[in-house]
Amino acid sequence: MIMQSNTHKTTSNVMVAHMDTMKTFLMMQRDIMLAALGEEQAQLHTPSPQTFPVADKTSAVSYPEPQVVAYSDGFHTEAVPNSYSKRNGTAENLTNRNGHGHHPPIVQTVQLVPAPSKPVTKEHPAPATQGLVDQPAIMDALVNIVAESTGYPSEMIEPDLDLEADLGIDSIKRIEIVSVFQEQYPNLLTDEGMDDLIECKTLAEIVDFVAEQQAVGARVNFKRGGTDAPQHNYPFIRTITRFRANDLCEAQTILSYQGNRLLSNHTLGRHIACLDQTQHGLPIMPMTGTLEMLAEVTALVAVDQYIVGIKGATARGWLTVAGERAVRLLAQRVNATEIAAQLFVQEGANTKTIAEATFIVAEQYPQPASDLLPRAATPQPVEWASGSLYAQTGMFHGRGLQGVRSIDHLDADGLEATVVVLGRDELVTHATDTEMVLDPLFLDQLAQLSGFWGLKTFTPQTMVLPFHIEQLSLYRPMPAVAANEETRCIAQIRQSPNARTSADIDVWLPDGSLWLTVRGWQGRHFAMPQQLYEFCFMRRKTTRLSACTEDGQQTIDPADFPTAFFSSGGGIWCDVLAYVVLTAVERQSWWQLNLPPPHKLVWLLRRIVAKELLCRHLFVQEQLELAPADVLLTGDGVEFRPKILDEQARTLPTIIVSQQ
Structure with a gap:
């Protein structure tokens, strides 16, 4: 009881002190406002307290006209109840869908509105167009922030490293890093943008996000397309979506492997298939x-x-x-x-x-x-x-x-x-x-x-x-x-x-x-591992990624496919290998895989060993030369049913892949 009494007394003292402080603050604000309005001698006339009836569950609520509190130099101060709408002196019907009215507010709000007799206009300048950010500078700043926060040497911090998985930066540490970044670049993003920034997984994603937000910010007040867009005969520009002469241009294009000399001659992996010579490596x-x-x-x-x-x-x-x-x-x-x-x-x-x-x-x-x-x-x-x-x-x-x-x-x-x-x-x-x-x-x-x-x-x-x-x-x-x-x-x-x-x-x-x-x-x-290099880029007929054992089984050793190599370059080499060994149908499944890179590689190796077993079997039995990309596999990853592309009648054995 004594503790409760002392606590209550302390709380009361704090509240009294708080109210005194607020009273002093409001008096100062009143003097400043009156001085700004040019009425330093005016007195603030407080209207008599208004009481609002509690709404009936089925009827509308009527409010009296708001009282004029002060008038000065083209502005008057008006007491405006929440949800008030002038309709012959009555308020809007506040009845909700169930027929229950909302309780009206007890506290009035006060705001300044222009007086009808002396309208005041204010010019709003058009927002300035934001330029493109200096992405290398942003990246350097982020690397320095991460280095100072984690103790890692800056040269070890790569743009594509996962902040949590590779650098051990948890969500709390990430918030700290983003906060420091916001202090250094306070005008780059909104608060909502900073929240999204925390969700980025790599420094490269952060830089890309900042650049995109700035690019979006640069879209204000530009004509999209239209007659002002210049005529041109450049091969890659399909559509001009924004243009301002001598200042800015945004365009779109569609890249396609078909008919593009740069792409068709720049594929990682060649000599993909034996049956279909049009198949190609990763463009x-x-x-x-x-x-x-x-x-x-x-x-x-x-x-x-x-x-x-x-x-x-x-x-x-x-x-x-x-x-x-x-x-x-x-x-x-x-x-x-x-x-x-x-x-x-x-x-x-x-x-x-x-x-x-x-x-x-x-x-x-x-x-x-x-x-x-x-x-x-x-x-x-x-x-x-x-x-x-x-x-x-x-x-x-x-x-x-x-x-x-x-x-x-x-x-x-x-x-x-x-x-x-x-x-x-x-x-x-x-x-x-x-x-x-x-x-x-x-x-x-x-x-x-x-x-x-x-x-x-x-x-x-x-x-x-x-x-x-x-x-x-x-x-x-x-x-x-x-x-x-x-x-x-x-x-x-x-x-x-x-x-x-x-x-x-x-x-x-x-x-x-x-x-x-x-x-x-x-x-x-x-x-590149030598065997993989020869398989993807030399593609001799005898080159295989798996080996044949004495008992006729086909085996593949994951040690020949180092994780460090297949994780480098953003995982590009997994995609290269997939394009070399998979059919067009199987590639669609590959792009949709939602697995960690090591698991994607295992998914791929199981299909490689199954395909090469079938290729060896058909070469021994029928002297039929095939490449893995000539064979389509369906199955659950353990038991595969193969099909040779462009053939319908051939009966092929089921292939079972086990892990030793």
């Missing part, structure tokens, strides 16, 4: 193809200007194209000489940034740079014969991208090569009489130079895939010469941390003039 748009799309939407903004350079070009994800894929492009002017561009795709409910770059524009091409690369004093040729480089090395590029004619010199510091300018006709078959802004075919051949160098410097099974360009400078238009003309390319290539290479390249024309330079063309190299 991936080369980085230079994304640069062409970004350049086209940029050119629509760069009125009376040439694209003379690119800086900070980054591929943030793989642009794989299984069937058709919609792409959104956005370019916005940063200043008189720079235009920022981004490429987005939709993945489920999320919009993902695949690529971005800043384009340098000018009214004329600049003079060549002076920091040029020296030629080798004593050329060291390689054993690869000119004209058959791709067949000898296993480079995956199709004939439409095979423009490196010879490697004239190769050592630990780089190489020199002869590269042909390929014809650009029918790059995209749906577009006729088109012109490209860049030359994605030739630029991809420059990227291949790091690939050839990696095959000699690392292992013969090393794949080097480009993802970033620090600076590309053009001194002549693209193309600068006719198709089939040869150029001389000098490349200095060096290894960088985290399985990366970085190349500087100079390209010389036949007349001895400098065409373009590239500085800091970075690629990530993947050391």
Whole structure:
């Protein structure tokens, strides 16, 4: 009892002090408001207290007209009951659907409204358009925040690492990180946006989300389509959805494997099937193809200007194209000489940034740079014969991208090569009489130079895939010469941390003039297991991923499929292997699998061993040569019923896969 009494007394004292504080605060607010209204001597007349009748369950409630509390300089203060609606001095019927009226409020609310005699208008300026965010700067800031919060070295924090699974950042720690980020960038997102940001699983997802929110914010007050959109004949631009002359352009396109020379010649995996030669590996748009799309939407903004350079070009994800894929492009002017561009795709409910770059524009091409690369004093040729480089090395590029004619010199510091300018006709078959802004075919051949160098410097099974360009400078238009003309390319290539290479390249024309330079063309190299490399890219008839035991069983060892490799690159190599061994029908099931990467790999290995057992059986019995992609499997993952594509009558045995 004593404790209750003391508690009650303490609570009363606190409430009294609180009421005194509020009274003082309200008096100060009254003085400030009266001074602002120009009536410093006016007295606040408080109306007599109003009491409102409790509504009857079936009848409407009537309220008296609100009292005028103060009037000054064009404004009057009005007491407005909640849900009040002037209809001849009566309120709205507050009866609900069940016939029960709502209890009216006991406390009146006070607000300022314009006086009818002196209307006051206030101009509301149009919201400022938000530009594209500096995504590399955002990523650097996030990496630093995570490093300080977790103690991890910043160089270990990769954009695609799972914050919880890989870095051990739980939901509480994630909220702390997002809060620090909000303090550093207070104007990037709304409170709702910050809540969504906490749900992102990787730093790359956070950066993509911020970029998309800013892109959405930039959509205010722009005409969509319409007659202001410029005419063009660029091959990738299908529809212009937003345009403002010399400032912003948004466009859409549909990518399809069929009729796209870049995609059909850039598949990871080749010689997929024996029966159907039209089957192909996983189509991936080369980085230079994304640069062409970004350049086209940029050119629509760069009125009376040439694209003379690119800086900070980054591929943030793989642009794989299984069937058709919609792409959104956005370019916005940063200043008189720079235009920022981004490429987005939709993945489920999320919009993902695949690529971005800043384009340098000018009214004329600049003079060549002076920091040029020296030629080798004593050329060291390689054993690869000119004209058959791709067949000898296993480079995956199709004939439409095979423009490196010879490697004239190769050592630990780089190489020199002869590269042909390929014809650009029918790059995209749906577009006729088109012109490209860049030359994605030739630029991809420059990227291949790091690939050839990696095959000699690392292992013969090393794949080097480009993802970033620090600076590309053009001194002549693209193309600068006719198709089939040869150029001389000098490349200095060096290894960088985290399985990366970085190349500087100079390209010389036949007349001895400098065409373009590239500085800091970075690629990530993947050391593939030898058997897997030969299976996907060399595809000899005897190459198998599984082995035959003495008792006639087929076995596959998961140790030959290292988890670290198949988890690298965002899991791209699982998709590559799936495309090589699965039929078109089975690929649909693959894309719909909702399993962790290790479980997806096991799902795939069970089907590989079953298919190769059947292929071996048919070859021994009937001399029938088949590839795994020729065999369709149905079943529960343990017992499979096989079917050879394009055959109906053949009876095949059931295949049972067990785990030892």
